[in-house]
Amino acid sequence: MTRKRNVPKWAWAAGIVVILAVVGVGMALTMHRAGPAATGTTGVAHGDHTHETEAELWTCSMHPFIVLDEPGDCPVCGMALIPKAVEAPALAQDKERVVAYWRAPMNPAEIYDAPGKSAMGMDLVPVYEDELVGGVEIRIDPVVEQNMGVRIQAAERARLARSVHTWGHVTWDETRTYDISPRFSGWIQTLHANFEGQNVKKGDPLFTVYSPELIAAQEEYLHARQRLGGPGSGYNERLLASAKRKLLNYAMAPSEIRRAEKRGRALDTVTITSPYNGVVVDKRAVEGRYFGAGTTLFTVSDLSRVWVEAHVYEYEVARVRAGQQASMVLPFSPGESRTGKVAFVYPFMEGKTRDITVRMEFDNDDAFLKPDMYANVTIETGTGDSGVVIPSEAVLRSGSKETVFVRTGKGRYTPREVLTGVTLDDGRLHVLQGVAPGDQVVVSGQFLLDSESQLKEAVAKMMEAVNPPAPEARSMDSKEDDFLEDM
Template sequence: MNDALLTPRRPSPLAVALGGLAAGFLAAAFVLLDPLDLHPLDERLRGDAPPAAAREHAAAAEHDHAEHQGYWTCGMHPEVIQEEPGQCPICHMDLVPLEVDPPAAGAADREPAGERKVLFYRNPMDPTITSPVPAKDEMGMDYVPVYADEVGATSGTTVRIDPLVEQNMNVRTARVERRDLRHPIRTLGYLDYDQERMVTVTTKFSGYIEKVYVNYVGEPVTKGQPLFEIYAPELVQTQQELLSALTFARRLAGAPEETRRRAEALVEAAETRLGYWDISREQIAELKRSGKVLRTLTVTAPASGLVMKRLPGLEGMAVKPGMEIFHIADLSSLWLTVEVFEDQIPWVREGTPAEVTLPYFPGKTFRSTVRFLEPELSEKTRTMRVLIEVPNRGGELRKGMYATVVFAPVAATDALVVPSEAVLRTGQRSVVVVALGGGRFAPREVVVGHEADGQTQILRGLEEGEEIVTSAQFLLDSESKLREAIQKMVARAQAPAPAGAPNDGAGGVH
């Protein structure tokens, strides 16, 4: 019996199962309720806990969140402004702290009044409207002067951008320059013969062509080169009259002066008649020297150039006065015919320089001037033809070639110019965003003039050397308007309520 009492009894399987279930419930309650605050340790062991830096950052954010005593706004709806953190009543996003620029310090705290420099004047009711000189608005209120020392303080329309944000926005700037503003005009045209350098070879007497020296069209000729020989009975008769007058004058060499003068007049009359028939002085001198009548007369080229026209079958042909036997064009210069639209006519006049380029000669530019403008416009195309004289000393150019012409007349001399992309046009006014330095930008209204070649003339509103924004100015301009609106709403929210006004306890402006 004693041995039975001393032998330990083994627990039943049911008791073991109930005990394990009870231990599991206790462990689950311990983990969920966490009476000893062991979750951070457990999370660290599993790798789920955030690093120490992240926890410190979250703690600092909660501390700043608790100490922030300013205003809160919505990133998507900036018109929502509240005095306490919360959610946007429109999109239910968490509000973010609103940083309001402090008001500009008083002028008396910075510089003596006598040493201050006035940059411009602004409308007291609308700071975006400025004037370089004192003025009054439509209500008769004087414009408020803006001094150079006030530019350092952020005004209602001035935007301050963090350098990193400025780089991400790809803000590019440029300087206001003073130079001549040109108005380039680009057009196309084609080359043609110079009408003033084209000559027609004809005869002033009837005759028969017996020999031809130039046989095909396009053959180059030089001035004085023989073209053809012609037999003309009238020409032979006049030569005989000249030789007879010369013989008669020699016989009367010892006669009285009056008789000699009449004989010499006969010689001069015969020479003049030959000259009227385009017989050269050299040919007349050769006739007088030899004393022999030439049966045929050699007709020479009156100018150098290319033969552009020739009558076929010239040899043996009977010709009459006025017949166009040869047509010669001098190619030392050509005419370039272009067309300009009616709104471009005021910029083109006789003597306007022109740059001519042809696709046949890459990289080569021919410089010339306008020679002639036609007096009327085409009713169909509303264009006017312009003739440009292009030198062709090397003979490279040919009739019918197409060319690109660029005129660059001066639209304004010694003008303030900015890149055209820097000007924001609203339809009623033009605005330029000025870079004030230190990440500060301010929109400024300007008056623009001529615009050409990617540059715009500034008549009023900017000074030479100022730095202006040429990219991302839409974002800066909208940000400045938003900043001004927020400051006005904050000012209304901070203004003391009038006596007797109900206070509903709403901590914001919507």
């Protein structure tokens, strides 16, 4: 027979304790490997302080998008993973809504930095920063910020100065250009204006002419003058005035008429003087040449004021109007600028160059400007209105999206979506929405900030996919209602 063996009670108790210890160690190892995803706990908050209870994350220094919950090697480059720095959660007061700027309710582009009334007398509406955020806010250490070369510039309210830059050339003022064409025929005896480019003043002699028509007109005048004291003096006075008017219409100078009166007989040759001030730009008169009535012998142009004809492309001509201020700089004299104004916009387009000619007027009392000189022209086409302006390099463009980074605190930067208007002078942009006067916008280093913001946003979305938040527990009442509905 088999003898039954008695086991002491203390041996049974020791065996049970060992089994329980093994089971407890196994459960602990399982929960440690599962991490916070299995437990559904990320931290316990007490008052204003949060005690971290979540497992440590590991990332690659060369590939920050690699985030794992245990140490090891990077699956991309094979480098050893390093602990990922976890930022402290924002305090409760950071979650309060902050007013970025104030705007008019009827005109979103009318922006103010303080509450008040709009141009229409309506109360301004606040625009909060959380409404403008175009990405994830980032925090940067001051040393890293300096190494990145981050530069800040404040947005400001300024005049919307917008100009058209083009080229042009100097030409004659057609309203101050004159042809000298005698109203009689004759032969040129002597030339006093001998060459083109010669300056002449009003009353200076141009040429001496022999003309039978002028001699006949002189004799008629002298005969009427001799009969002035005889019978029919009234008729003779009218005849004398008519004869003198005829000489003046022939452009005979009053000094020449007095010389004929003093001589008592007609002058064989008469000196024709210039009726205008200017420069001889065209000379067709030659000594000994015969000319008929109406023949142009000289062309004189007054260069104390000149025209500049600029060429503006069709997409810019709508902004150009008569009366606008203009300036020009000659290529060989870059430091000297001259100011004029737009006088006329031609109503037709050049078919070959696809541009429209704009005529401007410039004073030229010193005769420095010469016809056919080339000039760099700037036409101020701004309306004189004011608005919020920022440097154009502060705007990051991605398709139809425009973003700027605004500094909200020490080392804190927030991306904002903005709506920009026209491009202004000096490399600035008119901002219609998204930025208020005084906002500190990033003008250098914003590409690195944008990369960091997009990276943080991508990592946050990936972590949400890996560790989804625990579903909110339903109350007992809802469970009972579900149970009754199932029944």
